[in-house]
């Protein structure tokens with residue numbers, strides 16, 4: 001009897017697809033899962049997510065099921081303030097699904113009152129345990145600040161990065177031009193923004209002092225996918 005190879009292949013593909021869809025996680029954050037995490041564990045969860053992303057073993061998610069499960073309420077465990085860069089999506093680089101993290105994005109991951117309000121809402125009202133400011137290598141906004149770019153509303157935006165530019169320029173051991181210079185400014189900028197958050201928000205500063213929140217920073221490396229965390233800043 002002739003073996004129906006094409007039928008067998010089709011059946012195998014179908015069973016593989018069914019197997020994969022049955023493996024897709026529809027688990028979402030709940031009030032309980034959020035409450036059970038410490039701030040340090042929330043940061044660790046982001047680190048583990050980035051490890052999964054770097055290794056190419058991200059979670060297989062049923063996003064439609066996650067959307068349905070979170071429709072009535074959200075309990076994200078962290079808030080990430082990142083850049084708008086098309087290569088640095090917070091959910092993707094930390095391998096997070098629907099309802100897992102608040103995602104605030106602005107060119108150069110700078111801070112303003114509305115973003116600060118968003119972070120206060122995330123932590124004080126919605127229960128997020130960690131705030132992570134994530135910059136990245138090869139950032140256009142940081143490059144613009146280093147080059148003193150003047151362009152419409154970009155001028156005011158890059159001005160917010162200038163304190164970090166001046167800090168790196170004042171360091172005689174730092175590169176003062178090129179990618180090494182700009183990446184160092186990006187690093188100083190995320191540390192500066194975490195300090196600004198603490199200085200300008202009594203709500204977030206108090207939550208951190210009470211051990212209910214961790215505010216930290218990191219740099220996403222475009223070439224490796226790795227987020228380098230600066231836990232002490």
Ligand SMILES: [Zn+2]
Pocket residue numbers: 083084085107108109136138139140141142
């Ligand atoms: Zn950027």
